[in-house]
Amino acid sequence: MDSAVEKPQALLARMDHAARRIETPCGEGTMVWRVWGGGARPPLLLLHGGYGSWRHWIRTIPAFASDRAVVAPDLPGLGESALPSEEPTQAEIAAILRAGLNEVLPRSDAYDLAGFSFGGMIAGHLAAQDGPRVRSLTLVGPGGLGGFPSQVKLEKVISLHGPARVEAHRTNLHRLMIHDPARIDALALAIQDWNTRHGRTKSRPMSRTASLQEVLSHVRAPLHAIYGEFDAPAYPHLAEREARLRAVRPDVDFRIVRGAGHWVAYEAPDTFNALLRRIVDAPD
Numbered sequence: 001m002d003s004a005v006e007k008p009q010a011l012l013a014r015m016d017h018a019a020r021r022i023e024t025p026c027g028e029g030t031m032v033w034r035v036w037g038g039g040a041r042p043p044l045l046l047l048h049g050g051y052g053s054w055r056h057w058i059r060t061i062p063a064f065a066s067d068r069a070v071v072a073p074d075l076p077g078l079g080e081s082a083l084p085s086e087e088p089t090q091a092e093i094a095a096i097l098r099a100g101l102n103e104v105l106p107r108s109d110a111y112d113l114a115g116f117s118f119g120g121m122i123a124g125h126l127a128a129q130d131g132p133r134v135r136s137l138t139l140v141g142p143g144g145l146g147g148f149p150s151q152v153k154l155e156k157v158i159s160l161h162g163p164a165r166v167e168a169h170r171t172n173l174h175r176l177m178i179h180d181p182a183r184i185d186a187l188a189l190a191i192q193d194w195n196t197r198h199g200r201t202k203s204r205p206m207s208r209t210a211s212l213q214e215v216l217s218h219v220r221a222p223l224h225a226i227y228g229e230f231d232a233p234a235y236p237h238l239a240e241r242e243a244r245l246r247a248v249r250p251d252v253d254f255r256i257v258r259g260a261g262h263w264v265a266y267e268a269p270d271t272f273n274a275l276l277r278r279i280v281d282a283p284d
Contacts, residue, residue, distance in 0.1 A: 007186075008186050008187040008191075009190060011058070011187065012058070012187075012191070012194075015036075015058065015061065015062075016034070018036060019034035019036050021034055022034075022035065022104050024099065024100030024103050024104070025100070026083075026096055026100070027076065027083050027085040028082060029082025029083075031075075031076060031081040031082065031096065032073065032081050033072075033073040033104050034071070034072050035069055035070070035071050035072075036061050036065040036069070036070045036072075037064070037065025037066060037067070037069055038065075038068070038069050039066070039067040039068045039069070040067070040068075041067050041280070042110050043068055043069040043070070043071055043105055043109060043112070044064050044069070044070050044071065044112045044113075045071045045072075045112070045114070046060060046061070046070065046114050046115075046116075047073070047097075047114070047115035047116065047119030047122055047123050048072070048074070048075065048079075048117075048118075049116045049118050049203075050078075050117055050119075050199070050201075050203030051078065051195055051199035052075075052078060052079070052117075052118075052119070052195050052199070053074045053079030053080070053191075053198065054073065054079065055079075055191040056191070056263070056265070056266070057070075057072050057265065058187070058191065058266070059265060059273075060269070060272070060276070063269070063273040064276075064277070064280070069105075071104060071111075073100070073104075075093065075097075075118075075119065075122065075201070076088065076093055076096055077199075077200045077201030078195075078198065078199050078201050078203075079195070083201065089206075090121060090122060090144070090206055090211045090215075091129070091211075091215075093122050093125070094122055094125035094129055098126060098129050098130050101130070110132075110133050110134070110284075111134065111135065112134075112135050112138070112279070112280040113134050113135075113136065113137050114138040114139075114140060114276060115137075115138070115139060115140065115142065116141060116263075116265065117141050117142065117143055117207070118203040118206070120139040120140055120141065120144070121142050121143040121212040123137060123138075123139065123142075124137065124139065124142070124144065124211075124215050124216055125211070125215050127221055128215045128218040128219050131218075131219070131220050134221040135221060135222075135280075135284065136223075136224065136280060136282070137219055137223050137224065138224040138225070138226060139212075139223070139224070139225045139245075140225075140226050140227075141226070141227050141231045141233065141234065141262050141263075142225070143203075143206070143212065143233070144206070144209060144210065145210060145213050145245070146208070146209055146210025146244075147210065147244070149208060150208075152175050152176050152232050152233060153175065154172045154175060154176060155171050155172055156168075157169060157196060166193075169192045170184055170189060172192070173188055173189070176261075176262060177192075177261060177262050178261050178262075178263055178266070178267050179228060179229075179232075179259065179261030180259065180260075180261075180267065183267050188263075207233075213244050213247070216248045219249070222251075222279075223245070223249045223251065223253070224254075224255070225241075225242070225245055225252055225253070225255065226256075226257065226264060226272065227241070227254075227255070227256050227264070228260030228261045228262055228263075228264035229256050229257060229258045229259055229260060230259070230260065231261060231262045231264070232262050233262060234262075238256065253279075255275055257271050257272060257275075
């Protein structure tokens with residue numbers, strides 16, 4: 001059924017039920033992984049953004065699950081995954097991921113890696129730790145480049161209910177995630193509400209550091225970056241973001257999706273998926 005007409009909760013439930021669920025150790029509980037599809041092509045690992053879950057990739061997963069395994073975990077302390085036992089560093093979160101990934105995928109399997117926002121920063125650390133297995137690293141509006149404190153102010157939703165909560169989510173999505181307000185549909189609102197109710201890891205302070213820039217010199221995989229033209233945490237400093245990436249990786253393939261905001265994979269899925277398809281289908 002077309003996701004444009006399928007009710008949000010039905011679509012999310014269908015996607016969830018279609019996945020293979022795997023749990024690996026995390027703190028005093030487990031980290032929850034979901035795997036869709038299969039096939040001969042290398043797996044694609046997708047890491048979501050801060051205060052997010054696998055749902056950030058709702059319009060990406062179906063585009064790739066027909067010819068490869070698509071792996072999308074809930075990062076520690078987000079979605080359904082437990083908090084780590086201590087407040088972790090970015091490198092420690094990546095180590096939890098790497099250990100879990102060894103149970104999710106055969107250890108000999110190379111994979112393509114993409115991370116959005118907070119997940120982009122964590123993806124950089126994972127790629128540095130799991131080097132030989134990472135075929136490509138794609139950073140999607142990543143955090144961790146330092147120097148550009150976000151001016152985005154968000155409405156507090158914790159005490160809101162009903163229509164007031166929905167409207168606060170709509171405001172926050174427009175300010176932070178989606179540039180064109182017409183693209184803020186019922187599905188985006190449902191995802192935002194679920195994600196914010198389940199987020200516990202405080203990702204914003206980590207995303208304000210320069211830890212991604214610091215670790216990229218240790219990443220040997222081909223590096224790609226995709227930004228929406230109006231990516232709220234980066235705007236109007238896209239050129240400076242590109243310069244910071246090129247300072248450590250002059251070879252970075254830097255792409256801008258015109259007219260889109262921070263959550264570019266949701267707002268402009270056809271363009272985003274075409275860019276990611278070109279990356280993951282490239283020969284070794």
